[in-house]
Amino acid sequence: MNFIALIPTANAALNLSSAVVILAGLYFIKRGQREHHKKCMVTAFALSVLFLILYLIRYALTGPTPYTGPARSLYLFILWTHTPLAALTPVLVIITLRRALHSDFAQHKKIARVTFPIWLYVSVTGLVIYAMLHYVR
Numbered sequence: 001m002n003f004i005a006l007i008p009t010a011n012a013a014l015n016l017s018s019a020v021v022i023l024a025g026l027y028f029i030k031r032g033q034r035e036h037h038k039k040c041m042v043t044a045f046a047l048s049v050l051f052l053i054l055y056l057i058r059y060a061l062t063g064p065t066p067y068t069g070p071a072r073s074l075y076l077f078i079l080w081t082h083t084p085l086a087a088l089t090p091v092l093v094i095i096t097l098r099r100a101l102h103s104d105f106a107q108h109k110k111i112a113r114v115t116f117p118i119w120l121y122v123s124v125t126g127l128v129i130y131a132m133l134h135y136v137r
């Protein structure tokens with residue numbers, strides 16, 4: 001198996017890891033543990049950047065993966081909600097992280113309430129899309 005063929009599975013692992021770390025970040029901030037929260041969110045950002053790099057490499061080399069399974073309408077609905085939110089997520093995450101790193105916590109908190117559910121949704125639906133493409137046939 002070549003490197004390119006391994007990317008979808010690696011990306012699924014990155015999506016899962018990102019979702020877990022995002023949820024851990026929420027857990028820590030709800031308990032006032034800012035340093036643990038910060039480490040989680042920076043880790044989630046790094047995982048997401050790695051995901052994006054691998055995704056773009058795979059997409060550039062192979063193009064889109066067609067869905068041939070029985071739940072096409074469901075797949076397309078998930079894909080159509082996931083795709084625009086996935087494009088928006090990096091912008092939201094960068095703004096959110098930048099505000100935190102500049103200690104603008106009031107503005108960080110405001111945008112994080114928007115960024116968090118979108119980022120988590122994109123991570124989870126990325127896993128669903130992977131599962132549908134590779135296991136629901």
